[in-house]
Amino acid sequence: MIDSKAPTKTRTLEEVVLHPETFAPYVDHLATLLVATVRDGADARKAELASALDGQPGQQLRKLYTISDLRDTGTYFTGSALANRLVTALANHLPGADRVVDPACGAGDLLVACARHLPLQATVAETLKDWGERLTGFDINSAFVDATRYRLALLAFERTKSSPREIRKTLPLEKIFPNIQLRSGIKEWELVSAPAVIVVNPPFSYGLAEKSCTWAQGRISQAATFMDNCLSNSARGTRILAILPDVLRTGSRYAKWRQMITAKATVHSVEIAGQFDELTEISVFLLELEVGADTGVTTRWAHPTNTTVRTVKDLFDVHVGPVVPFRLNHKGRWCTYIHSEQLPPWATVRKIDQHVRFAGTTYMPPFVAIRRTSKADYQVRCIGTLVTGSLPMAVENHLLIALPKDKKVGTCKKLLEVLKRDTTSAWMNERIRCRHLTVGSVGDLPWPEDQ
Ligand SMILES: C[S@@+](CC[C@H](N)C(=O)[O-])C[C@H]1O[C@@H](n2cnc3c(N)ncnc32)[C@H](O)[C@@H]1O
Incomplete structure (x- = not known):
């Protein structure tokens, strides 16, 4: 392959x-x-x-x-x-x-x-x-x-x-x-x-x-x-x-x-x-x-159009994890470190035992960590884990994190429910078909009216 x-x-x-x-x-x-x-x-x-x-x-x-x-x-x-x-x-x-x-x-x-x-x-x-x-x-x-x-x-x-x-x-x-x-x-x-x-x-x-x-x-x-x-x-x-x-x-x-x-x-x-x-x-x-033709037609790059009023980015700030493990240089303060292998899908993780020294941006829970690797036509495109705790965390680069603007665990739980839906995977398959989810594609995800 x-x-x-x-x-x-x-x-x-x-x-x-x-x-x-x-x-x-x-x-x-x-x-x-x-x-x-x-x-x-x-x-x-x-x-x-x-x-x-x-x-x-x-x-x-x-x-x-x-x-x-x-x-x-x-x-x-x-x-x-x-x-x-x-x-x-x-x-x-x-x-x-x-x-x-x-x-x-x-x-x-x-x-x-x-x-x-x-x-x-x-x-x-x-x-x-x-x-x-x-x-x-x-x-x-x-x-x-x-x-x-x-x-x-x-x-x-x-x-x-x-x-x-x-x-x-x-x-x-x-x-x-x-x-x-x-x-x-x-x-x-x-x-x-x-x-x-x-x-x-x-x-x-x-x-x-x-x-x-x-x-x-x-x-x-x-x-x-x-x-x-x-x-x-x-x-x-x-x-x-x-x-x-x-x-x-x-x-x-x-x-x-x-x-x-x-x-x-x-x-x-x-x-x-x-x-x-x-x-x-x-x-x-x-x-x-x-x-050179000017037909006056507006270009659509086949992104699905949002039918709902709100999207994930209205409720969350979405970021790519900044830690690239082989670039860690033992500088910066010690902090809790999360990466995708440690995070069981759909679970809530409260305690993290791994630590690294990192001088870049860290994030304070609660947030939803979403695996970036996501092949088109996987049954579930966005696999998430709820991360809670009281200390800032260094996040590895294969994860996206969605920080709730209201800082509530309940809002994170709602996002996990949205991510699990078949309609979310279907939407994502149209929106992005390459192997890695992006900040834009997760941010644009429609937020269902019933959530
Ligand atoms: C993806 S393949 C596609 C081949 C063919 N068009 C097809 O669809 O089956 C890309 C081709 O571009 C050729 N290629 C790479 N760099 C090139 C360049 N600077 N100029 C012309 N051809 C190039 C490669 O040798 C390869 O055959």
Whole structure:
């Protein structure tokens, strides 16, 4: 299982590269399949073509590279179901699109999904020429670039059901797909014309924001940077379809990024898509943009709207625990220390036996401690423990704490009841799907009228 944990040490994308030669045997398989398809016809190779055009590259990726390498580089190939779902939004637009760009194309899954909507020409050769002019893809892994070219060619054969006599010689794929290139999609794209459509599932790994970045500083998701770059390489009317990590939709750190997006484009849709795939434990959403359009539509980032008058933040101050254990430096005064492993779910804890020296902010009970780790679709998203006592406490960073404004234990008990409700978990699943609850998401939780 690949998870969304960011690597501990932040490296730039250029520092972490998956070696192309590791993927080369799979590219050889695609080459052999193309030769066999040209020789025998697409019908004779139906089953092999179907696998090569669906999840096979993603399976090979997991077989050939380690999970940590995939995670550090943010490399996940999109299965056909999700890729087709993404591009369906532009099904009517794609046949007339003269330039479709995927700036981080991997093995071409999104371009393959787009090419399923491109028109066929009289012969497979003419179809390949037409697709080659329309489709542009960049990746920094040369084996992925080759795989994209082979797979687009295989799709042309599959869709045209071409006869074996039509093409006899080896296909000069670099010439047929001159715009599928080994190249960084984060730099200037230098296209002769702006794209009609951009499709992108960018790397979800982390890097440092450029000094010139106006919407963030420090460590940020590369997916956010990629989107900024997609907008810079667009023109008015360019349509962008993206698969993005949920943190960009919901994280308070990305509020300015969301503002930047809505200042430059109209958001036509934001669709929560759940876990990326069976093995990749990252929650994603699908975003559809139109650059420069001013439709006057207010952007909704698919946050649930509150139907109640009050929310948790009206009754509680919510904070993230400030103690990061490995950063404790034996300075500060001794204080009681709480962390998630010590706190039994839904219980009331009065006595804590652990102590640390801590110089930062401490909190006076009573409060509700809520575990931050909370996967989307857990049965209960917000697991709480009531903490009482008469001394200030140091709180570990995997906990959120909700301090009642009226300082009453009874108000904390009511919050525990609210957290237990199925409706709370359902609300939270819509509000935030990444692994960690945030101050904002707990604060926005509707406070039921009956409490
Ligand atoms: C999440 S994968 C998505 C691949 C493909 N678009 C898909 O949906 O299956 C991200 C891809 O971005 C590529 N990548 C990483 N950094 C890049 C960069 N600076 N420029 C272009 N591609 C990059 C990786 O090699 C990887 O193939």
